[in-house]
Amino acid sequence: MTYLVEVKNLKKNYASKEAVKDISFNIKENEILGLLGPNGSGKTTTIGMLLGLLKPSNGEIKIDNMNFEKNRIEILSKINFISPYIELPKKLTVKQNLIVYGKLYNIKNLKERIEYLAEKLRLEELLDRITGELSSGQKNRASLAKALINKPKVLFLDEPTASLDPEIGDFVRSFLEIYKKENKISILLASHNMNEVSRLCKSVLMMKNGIIIDEGTPSSLIEKHGRKNLEEVFLKLSKDKNEYN
Amino acid sequence: MNIIRVYGLFLRHFYLITRSFPRILDLIYWPSIQITLWGFISNFFATYSTYYNNAVGIILTCAILYDFLFRTSIGFNMLFLEEIWSRNFTNLFISPMKISEIITSLVVTALIRALIGLVPAILLTSPLFGISILNLGIYLFFLFLSLYIFGITLGILVSAGLLRFGPSFENIAWSTMFLIAPFGCVYYPVDILPDIFKNIAYCMPLVYIFEEARNILINQTVNIKNIYLAFMLNITYLLIAISLFYYSFNQARKKGTLINIGE
DSSP, rough: OOEEEEEEEEEEEEESSSEEEEEEEEEEOOOOHHHHHHHTSSSSHHHHTTTTTTOOOOOEEEEEEEEETHHHHHHTTTEEETTTTTTTTTTSSSHHHHHHHHHHTTTTTTTHHHHHHHHHTTTGGGTSSSSSGOOOOOOOHHHHHHHTTTTTTTTEESTTTTTTOOHHHHHHHHHHHHHHHHHEEEEEEEEEOOOOOOOHHHEEEEEETTTEOOOOOOOHHHHHHHHHHHHHHHHHHHHHHTTTT | OOOHHHHHHHHHHHHHTTOHHHHHHHHHHHHHHHHHHHHHHHHHHHHEEETTTTTTTHHHHHHHHHHHHHHHHHHHHHHHHHHHHOOOHHHHHSSOOOHHHHHHHHHHHHHHHHHHHHHHHHHHHHHHOOOOOGGGGGGHHHHHHHHHHHHHHHHHHHHHHHHHHGGHHHHHHHHHHHHHHHHHHHHSSSSSSHHHHHHHHHTTTTHHHHHHHHHHHHHHOOHHHHHHHHHHHHHHHHHHHHHHHHHHHHHHHHHHHHHHHOO
């Protein structure tokens, strides 16, 4: 089995609390893994460690068979990230932003790459527009283009469709499905949108209080917990207050 | 060191500056006002002071040198703060840029920002006040180089603080130069300072730079020792600042500051 992401016994302690307590999981090549959990469950901390923004207190992260701490720069060139909580520089045009990030990722044939992404993400008309003047949906597509500029092997998505209207949200989800299939990339998707997770993810991790409390395919989790859908499973596990403390 | 990545980060700030006329105006406006103001004060002192009457423009020359230092240091901080304000910090730090590449790019960009402001101001001094900073001769280059290194050093130190402590460190970013200025002996000889302040002043390269600028203009001689001492102190502080920046980056990764700044 080829795993692109291997996480072993990962821990993150801050002075006052343990944010992530000894979690392990893998992401296969060409797989979308859902990461679910209520606020404060440790999802952002986990993604922060996978992006190199946080240094784990213990454990190991391997991406593409390389230890993250020993090969940070090389791994960063193979991954990317999108979140509604971070933005591209607002005063630059979309094209300028893509050129800048293309250079930061040292992309060959950058012009062709930008043209390709602009076509796939319906950005052609927006390339010369100021990023800060775009609508939420347009900004989201521009950020997605930035996140794919380096042809990442692993993509980390944090609430990728939050604040988008249903039509744009559906476009982004369809795009991700097709892009993943064509490029065989691995995706870690953190989301509170259970329909999105059910649609995109083959397997799901449920986190609470810094640990993985359950995992499996969406259908197996629904069956195991005797619920009608993933949202009900999420609510059940979130409300079980003491079990995982 | 990958020069394309360095260029990429430079390009981000180049686009930002060149897209906005108010930003360019802002870069030029303050140095020009500063130089004009000190030009008139300089003329006044040259007319009424026995110390300055043999070398018109000492104050103005020192004002230009100090402004270059100020712009370089603030410029570096501004570039770093710009990433925080635009919520682009995370994007930058998850890109495969080495710390050395980030510093190199900001160092180059800060120089260009400082020169955009300073060159028009220097050009103003000749027609307005009949003074040319070029009177310092070839040594002007060494003085500017020393100031540039010290300005960058301060910028790196403040940015290290921003990395480690987050945006709450921003106020320090603005006040550093004002804290250091009294010990720099920009407009007066070091002998004016009380002994305890003198000891502090001699630990900084600024005092040697400005003493030497005055020495060249008043005595028409060059004391290479001052330039050498300034340079050696600069290199020492620069190495300390870079080490501290690396340390702050690692601490920020441990403490989680990077992730909080980014959002």
